[in-house]
Amino acid sequence: MSEIAVEFVNVSKTFPGVLANDRISLQIKSGTIHGLLGENGAGKTTLMNLLYGLYIVDEGSILVREKEVVISEPNHAINLGIGMIHQHFMLVETLTVAENVMLGVEHTKSFLTKIPSLLKSLSPLDLDKAIEEVEDLSGKYGLKVNPNALISDISVGVQQRVEILKVLKRGANILILDEPTAVLTPQESDDLFKTLNTLKKQGNTIIFISHKLEETMKICDRVTVLRRGKLVGTISIEEATPIILAKMMVGRDVVLRVEKPEVSSGQPVLEVKDLIVKDDRKLIAVNIAKFEVNSSEILGIAGVQGNGQTELVEAITGIRKSEDGEIKFNGKRISHLNSRKVRELGIAHIPENRQKHGLVLDFTIADNLILGSHYKKPFLQKVFRDEREIEKYSTILIDEFDIRTPSVFTKARNLSGGNQQKVIVARELSRDFELLVAAQPTRGLDIGVIEYIHKQLINIREQGKSVLLVSSELEEIFSLSDRIAVIYEGKIVAIGKATEFSEEQLGLLMAGKQLEAMEG
Amino acid sequence: MTRINLNYRKIVGLFLISISILILFIRESWLRASLIPMNLTVLVPYVTLVDLVLLLRILIALMLLGTGLSIITLKFRGEKKTEGLDLITLGLAAISLSILVGAILMITLSQNPMKGYYLMLRGAIGNENRLATTVTKVTPLILTGLSVAIAFRCGLFNIGAEGQLVLGAFIAALVGVYITGLPWFLHLPLCLIAGATAGAAAAFIPAYLKAKVGAHEVVTTIMMNGIIGAVTAWFVSSELILKDPNTMASQTYHISKSAQIPLIWEKTPFEGIEFPIEFLRFPFKGTTFHYGLLIAIGLAIVVYIIVWKTSLGYELRTVGLNPDAANYGGISAKRSIIITMLISGALAGIGGAIEILAIHYRFIAYFSPGYGFDGIAVAVLGQNTAIGVLISALLFGGLASGGIFIDIFSDIPKEIVWVLQALVVLFVSAPMIIQRIKLPKVIGRRKEMLPLSTNEISNPKKINFNQNRNVDIQKEKSNMVFEGDSNNGS
Numbered sequence A: 001m002s003e004i005a006v007e008f009v010n011v012s013k014t015f016p017g018v019l020a021n022d023r024i025s026l027q028i029k030s031g032t033i034h035g036l037l038g039e040n041g042a043g044k045t046t047l048m049n050l051l052y053g054l055y056i057v058d059e060g061s062i063l064v065r066e067k068e069v070v071i072s073e074p075n076h077a078i079n080l081g082i083g084m085i086h087q088h089f090m091l092v093e094t095l096t097v098a099e100n101v102m103l104g105v106e107h108t109k110s111f112l113t114k115i116p117s118l119l120k121s122l123s124p125l126d127l128d129k130a131i132e133e134v135e136d137l138s139g140k141y142g143l144k145v146n147p148n149a150l151i152s153d154i155s156v157g158v159q160q161r162v163e164i165l166k167v168l169k170r171g172a173n174i175l176i177l178d179e180p181t182a183v184l185t186p187q188e189s190d191d192l193f194k195t196l197n198t199l200k201k202q203g204n205t206i207i208f209i210s211h212k213l214e215e216t217m218k219i220c221d222r223v224t225v226l227r228r229g230k231l232v233g234t235i236s237i238e239e240a241t242p243i244i245l246a247k248m249m250v251g252r253d254v255v256l257r258v259e260k261p262e263v264s265s266g267q268p269v270l271e272v273k274d275l276i277v278k279d280d281r282k283l284i285a286v287n288i289a290k291f292e293v294n295s296s297e298i299l300g301i302a303g304v305q306g307n308g309q310t311e312l313v314e315a316i317t318g319i320r321k322s323e324d325g326e327i328k329f330n331g332k333r334i335s336h337l338n339s340r341k342v343r344e345l346g347i348a349h350i351p352e353n354r355q356k357h358g359l360v361l362d363f364t365i366a367d368n369l370i371l372g373s374h375y376k377k378p379f380l381q382k383v384f385r386d387e388r389e390i391e392k393y394s395t396i397l398i399d400e401f402d403i404r405t406p407s408v409f410t411k412a413r414n415l416s417g418g419n420q421q422k423v424i425v426a427r428e429l430s431r432d433f434e435l436l437v438a439a440q441p442t443r444g445l446d447i448g449v450i451e452y453i454h455k456q457l458i459n460i461r462e463q464g465k466s467v468l469l470v471s472s473e474l475e476e477i478f479s480l481s482d483r484i485a486v487i488y489e490g491k492i493v494a495i496g497k498a499t500e501f502s503e504e505q506l507g508l509l510m511a512g513k514q515l516e517a518m519e520g
Numbered sequence B: 001m002t003r004i005n006l007n008y009r010k011i012v013g014l015f016l017i018s019i020s021i022l023i024l025f026i027r028e029s030w031l032r033a034s035l036i037p038m039n040l041t042v043l044v045p046y047v048t049l050v051d052l053v054l055l056l057r058i059l060i061a062l063m064l065l066g067t068g069l070s071i072i073t074l075k076f077r078g079e080k081k082t083e084g085l086d087l088i089t090l091g092l093a094a095i096s097l098s099i100l101v102g103a104i105l106m107i108t109l110s111q112n113p114m115k116g117y118y119l120m121l122r123g124a125i126g127n128e129n130r131l132a133t134t135v136t137k138v139t140p141l142i143l144t145g146l147s148v149a150i151a152f153r154c155g156l157f158n159i160g161a162e163g164q165l166v167l168g169a170f171i172a173a174l175v176g177v178y179i180t181g182l183p184w185f186l187h188l189p190l191c192l193i194a195g196a197t198a199g200a201a202a203a204f205i206p207a208y209l210k211a212k213v214g215a216h217e218v219v220t221t222i223m224m225n226g227i228i229g230a231v232t233a234w235f236v237s238s239e240l241i242l243k244d245p246n247t248m249a250s251q252t253y254h255i256s257k258s259a260q261i262p263l264i265w266e267k268t269p270f271e272g273i274e275f276p277i278e279f280l281r282f283p284f285k286g287t288t289f290h291y292g293l294l295i296a297i298g299l300a301i302v303v304y305i306i307v308w309k310t311s312l313g314y315e316l317r318t319v320g321l322n323p324d325a326a327n328y329g330g331i332s333a334k335r336s337i338i339i340t341m342l343i344s345g346a347l348a349g350i351g352g353a354i355e356i357l358a359i360h361y362r363f364i365a366y367f368s369p370g371y372g373f374d375g376i377a378v379a380v381l382g383q384n385t386a387i388g389v390l391i392s393a394l395l396f397g398g399l400a401s402g403g404i405f406i407d408i409f410s411d412i413p414k415e416i417v418w419v420l421q422a423l424v425v426l427f428v429s430a431p432m433i434i435q436r437i438k439l440p441k442v443i444g445r446r447k448e449m450l451p452l453s454t455n456e457i458s459n460p461k462k463i464n465f466n467q468n469r470n471v472d473i474q475k476e477k478s479n480m481v482f483e484g485d486s487n488n489g490s
Helices: A044-052 A074-079 A097-102 A117-122 A127-141 A156-169 A186-201 A213-219 A242-250 A309-316 A339-345 A354-358 A365-369 A387-400 A417-429 A447-462 A474-480 A503-510 A514-519 B002-025 B028-035 B049-073 B087-108 B113-125 B128-153 B161-178 B184-213 B217-235 B278-284 B292-309 B311-321 B323-328 B333-360 B371-381 B386-409 B416-446 B450-457 B460-465 B473-489
Strands: A004-015 A018-029 A033-037 A059-064 A067-069 A082-085 A174-178 A205-210 A222-227 A230-236 A268-278 A284-294 A298-302 A324-329 A347-350 A435-439 A466-471 A483-488 A491-497
Touching: A004 A044, A004 A205, A018 A044, A018 A059, A018 A205, A018 A222, A033 A044, A033 A186, A033 A213, A033 A242, A044 A074, A044 A082, A044 A174, A044 A205, A074 A082, A082 A156, A097 A127, A097 A156, A127 A156, A127 A186, A156 A186, A186 A205, A186 A213, A186 A503, A205 A213, A213 A242, A222 A242, A230 A242, A268 A309, A268 A466, A284 A298, A284 A309, A284 A466, A284 A491, A298 A447, A298 A474, A298 A503, A309 A435, A309 A466, A339 A347, A347 A417, A354 A417, A354 B323, A365 A387, A365 A417, A387 A417, A417 A447, A435 A447, A447 A466, A447 A474, A466 A474, A474 A503, A483 A503, B002 B049, B049 B087, B049 B113, B087 B113, B087 B386, B087 B416, B113 B128, B113 B386, B128 B161, B128 B278, B128 B292, B128 B311, B128 B333, B128 B371, B128 B386, B161 B184, B161 B217, B161 B333, B161 B371, B184 B217, B184 B333, B292 B311, B292 B333, B292 B386, B311 B323, B311 B333, B323 B333, B333 B371, B371 B386, B371 B416, B386 B416
Parallel strands: A018 A230, A033 A205, A033 A222, A082 A174, A174 A205, A298 A466, A298 A483, A347 A435, A435 A466
Antiparallel strands: A004 A018, A004 A059, A059 A067, A222 A230, A268 A284, A268 A324, A483 A491
């Protein structure tokens, strides 16, 4: 086996007006876990897409196992033994694990070994063989899955295992994982790391894309840092510290913890009592006995995604009707109001999914900035839009919130994720509000923007307003919240001062291990 | 910097447009000699080299015109229209392609395509009479096109424009027949309003079902078409109900004079006042050119204003593009759906009313040759914009009236017109389908790259930050990396 699994030599990739990868040279050793670290937009994923054949290299060359190769489509990459596990899983929810794993390389029941592909596609599937194979693979690599379970029934962590199995099934021994922990609980992440170590011991090479420092430190043997399309450097993990890596990523010193002045909190602003909310499938998603948010306070709701946070936030902000119970805002019942009325009462809302709820991607930035107040003065005079006022207002906000865009009339679609989020933050913070409901406000953003948004949230608290922060990032919850509530399967399983919890305890609570946590 | 760019773009655009005009008209004498003999029968029935060269010239000119126009109208830097296919370019490219494919078709039929196109042009705008015929065909197409387009903006596929048009026509005719004794300035608007209300009522049923129980509007509106067509036909099928007993056909009585939309040469709304538009009206003496066209154009402007300049338009566009964001932003999707469908139905209803009040003067069972369905094609070709609908309605109306000449003066089957219509829509919608499929993928991939473009290249603030305004961005970038490298070493 060759020493170097993958080598990039002066690889460049240009998109119209953007140099996404600028002469990147990098060696990835066989049988190691190689971290690829960088902020969003640093060019990590582009580089890996070049390796996987989703893009074609403009300049430079790629060597796989010390042989120069031209990879122009994913099939070439697969034939070279390269597999990629995308951030968003490519699984068919209504099929079983075994069916998903064999997708594309289906076994058919046929006595002929070589039959025309049309006939093959018509002959019956050999599911038993597929199940057997899945069991073989999962035994070999220690990836526990039930081959007969439906994808829609298994947890995100297990779904990821299925993705890995899919890649292994196709004979890959160079695995690319694109931000694999973004959707996992701390415990699931640990399981993933164990799997990755097993895979490494068996001689596989793993490329681990991330923008999180700690997990990179934990799992990788060597780390390459990219910034703005350029290679900053490659160091082995023994030399690295989080501070060094952060500096390399951002190019300056980063405050990893937010400085938070003491502010004493006051009266309850938001009170939630006996709340029951159902999700889209009409199943009870939220069943909360009681919690409240006080003025000048950040209440962090920690929880793994899909434990009812989405429904809770939607119920509070008037997007979803609650089945039962009470939501009171400044003593006034708001559970029956729609989102427009709730907003008018003084609740601003940074939605969890910026592209689904927060923005109309095909609208201009200006049009997005007035969403929710488009029907009011000064943007509407009688029945007609006041275009000049809208433009003036948008220009001010773009300036104030440092939204980087060529013009106020650029479509939101053409902005980077960070700037899209800034548009939403700008819009919501410029309202007249008393309570900000911020759901996953920094998901998928790079350190610079995260820092910025955190500062804004702290500012709000100092002004005597309150924040209900929903996040699955433990670090974010810890560094910002005054009090923390843990949500698990729609219930608040613990609530208390932020100082009362340890990170480990929170992780366990989020995973539903109430008793052990209490004992610990 | 932006300003210079804009000017540069304008110059390039104008240059291309002028070249396209030059290509079309530079040797007009030669063109005339080969192509426009006074006697139609002189045109040779076989293809000559001259014809092919001319065809090629027209196509090249159209493409250049499209590119030039799209370059000029691209307003903002950074706002690249989806995948480089600009709306205007797309439309003109589709027309050019269908001309080409139509020509190939005619050649395979051993016919001279240039003769076919020439006849079509003569039939559509050859003289005042033909122009008037075209206009009468264009008017309902504009209205059904607008009807479909505004529904599209709200994410609704209104296939029921046909039914809404028929019901609007029927009710307008009834008001025109059975209400008498009113002066024209009351009776005519009353008929139009009745038509609009009827169209809106026809659209309300699918809209309500969609908003309340989520019934898909495509299914319900198609069903409504059948119901309305048959019920209105039944009403005029017997003397016992509403049929005019003096005629054989299934139709109502003649509407009163006061309900008729006047022909443009008959009457002027500015009676007694010497008005400079007299010379415009004069050539159309004796033709069917009626005032309905002005109503349709006026409504196109109204639709433009509603969609782009009012909060109602903002809301319906939000619902059309992203219903989740609309819900989040406090916009009721149900309300938007119902209001949009009411407007959509009213537009189609007015289209039907005008057709009755200006052309037929009575409701005839199954009178519509499918204006509602053609409206879908018009809206697609017009890319759901008001101006686009006006232009594509003109094209479709022109094709319809041009088809008559093909039928009379040549052996080319007149069905070629339908083929051309279908081809245009096909070519416009085919790239749209391709874009729709590819777009999310491309965006997903580009996500990682875009920040670079928007952050660095187009942020004027950043450039100001450096003392030297002319600092090369590339240089700036490399400086930063250099800093990083030194950090790395430390």
